Amino acid sequence: MGSIFGTDGVRGKANADLTPELALALGRALVTVLREEGAKRPSILIGRDPRWSGEMLESALIAGITSAGGDAVSVGVLPTPAVAHLTANSAAAAGAMISASHNPVGDNGIKFFGPGGHKLTDAEEDRLEQLIARDGGDRPLSTAIGRRLRDHAAVARYVEYLASIADVDLTGLRIVVDGANGAASNVGPQVYRQLGADVVTIHCKPDGANINDGCGSTYPDVIAAAVVAHNADAGISHDGDADRLIAATHEGSEVDGDVILAILARDAKHRGVLKQDAVATTVMTNLGFKRAMSELHIDVVETKVGDRYVLEAMLEQDLNLGGEQSGHLIDLDHATTGDGILSAIRLLSVVRSTGASLRELSTVMSRLPQVLVNVKGVDKSRLADTDAIWKVVRAEEERLGDGGRVLLRPSGTEALVRVMAEAETHDDAQLAVDRIADAVRDHLTV
Template sequence: MGRLFGTDGVRGQANGVLTASLALDLSVSAARVLAEHGDLEGSGNGGRPFAVVGRDTRISGEFLEAAVVAGLASAGVDVVLLGVLPTPGVAHLTDALGADLGVMLSASHNPMPDNGIKFLARGGVKLDDALEDEIERRYGEVGVLPVGAAVGRVREAHGSAVDDYVRHLVQTLPAPSPAGARPLEGLTVVLDCAEGAAYEAGPKALAAAGARVVPIHASPDGLNINDGCGSTHLEPLRAAVVEHGADVGFALDGDADRCLAVDHTGEVVDGDQILAVLAVGMAETGRLAHGTVVSTVMSNLGFVQAMEAAGIGVRQTKVGDRYVLEAMRRSGYTLGGEQSGHVIMSEHATTGDGILTALQVLGRMAVTGSPLRDLASVMTRLPQVLVNVPGVDKSRADDDAALAAAVAEEEAALGGTGRVLLRPSGTEPLVRVMVEAPTADGARDVAERLAKVVRERLTLS
């Protein structure tokens, strides 16, 4: 078996790679490792350690939830079942309930046959790499398990986990006016719930803040999550926004940790543009720590240029929201995100939160009285072309002198009007060539020339 943990937990086809026995044994290993590191201090009833467990709407989540719960309880951990809830909701309640561990069962934007297991440490933050490595090393280890009264107990959450999460989300916006007007009154919003974990929490939160909500793809049946809908399929949202004459539309993914938007004309507003809108608003109100926003190297050059023009610094990381989070936590930044729609606002959340992102964009629209189209015009997206070059030795991508010279030549020709990024795949023998230029044709020409050099120089023998 290859490495279990990827950049976002353990993920694979349910009952293929990701079996019930794997989920059970992995949960036992996680409980043991965290207990030995003092991360399961026993903050539950009677000083016993306890975990919260949530899932998205995939049918496989039902048997995987049972397996995870069995593993944790057999290791002496009490378990509180949250039911269907977005990943950021599980993160929030891990912190709010004082849980020692949070577990989310979801494969995010992946198709229905996949599923995943994501562990969250106390406070609702992702486990660091060292802990994940140790959990993986200890996976399947035979050891002594508790017996009798020492085994874990299992119960459902008191009250509604969804309602608790929704209250937290709505409280991130200004309170109703003295006259009782709620902050988003007068705005009509289409929300694509991706038939996923936010099908209930998403519409509830937006409506509670005063918006008129038109939910679509909010009738999950366990099979239809992400199927032609959500943040990876924006055409239904674009059409619905125009059909309903809505002010704006938002699309979530299966576990609602990411969000993309559509303006009132049906034009897509991507994660870079959303990040730019929020960064400018937070800078104006003094909430953008150190005057800096965190993004990845895949952010559009237009985003960087817009932030420079607004006097906002940009800190860039490797691709992946975990690296954005690490940079934010290390330096105390309050805003970060990715082009894909992961937006992290550390004032209110420990992870990307699609519903929170939608609420904050709507809040910005309400405060300024401006449509999203105007707010998003703070940045101009440069045409971006991505060419994948398979069957190459990606390990030499950074060391080949001829390839480096070709990249330098193209960058010199672009000057400050574009950029080039070569990025080896993390899982395949493949190099990604990304080029931004003033025109799409120009970007395509540069990308194809460099892809040809990659094939010639790095082809596997």
């Protein structure tokens, strides 16, 4: 790929890396490509999370879209999967979501969806980059210029859709919902209450500045403590754009994406609806997950980190379930991308249908101790060619043997290198991470 798009669209510091000028250029390029493909006046759905910079970038993106002769349809603050769903189930030629997901308020991002509701491929993103580098795209005149439209019913349609596909009555189930002061703050509680749940909300009052601020799926201790404090049956925690789900048991134990995927996979296998008897996961998936799937006779298809790569593998191999440890879970029977609210509905459905508590269900797998360190202040571009670091990695792999593993990779969205290790004991995993992280600092510090 080129230099604009990363592993999850365009991402960076708002007004520095991701500027209004870039947003405008992306809008013009997208419409130009769609017009070249035969769309005379393409319409683009645009959603955003509530962070302040979203309004600025939305205005710029709309200017680019209309400048190139497309209509921009604003759906307001909605989860990323809602934009994907609405794009796939409308006459829109494409969709755009303005969000930096779980990142701090100062960051933002733009990701695009094709007419089927799937994220753009690497090749499609390359085409946009080439057009921006060349001339930016079309500039029609007079009434050929596009218009800005608003869809005030989008939220209601998305809530209605999620409620319609749920096969569960959550009456009597008390849950705590952490909305990360993000895009799920309104929609999530609406859906859960419509299904009958007794909902306690925390961090569901976005003000534009408090998104992901000490809350949401990247702070699992918060939802865990809240479940205990409110004497709830389970906790549901989303990130800023609501494409993730991290849960918590009534005892206050974290249930991450690996465990949730294992629960859903076992249930789907038992019901005979797990395609190919396989699931797709990434290299970050805990080794305990793979052992559990082996015992259940479920194959594991492993991909690079990023839900887009999980989705690609699912489409290529005709799978209907996949996900990441971070809580991106994809149910292709009902969605085209990770949907945290849909995932929560599916998880709570298993709780209700089995009569088991989330704590009991989570015993489907035993997690190996895992240590993850983000090494900042280094030049991640030099990682692949620095043999001294990989020598340390190989030594740790040999030391851990079949009882563990290590993973070293540059972040796709941030200026850092991630070092992860799993082992039979926490101390062994920590030792491996410390040695590798020291090597990264020694050789890549800028």
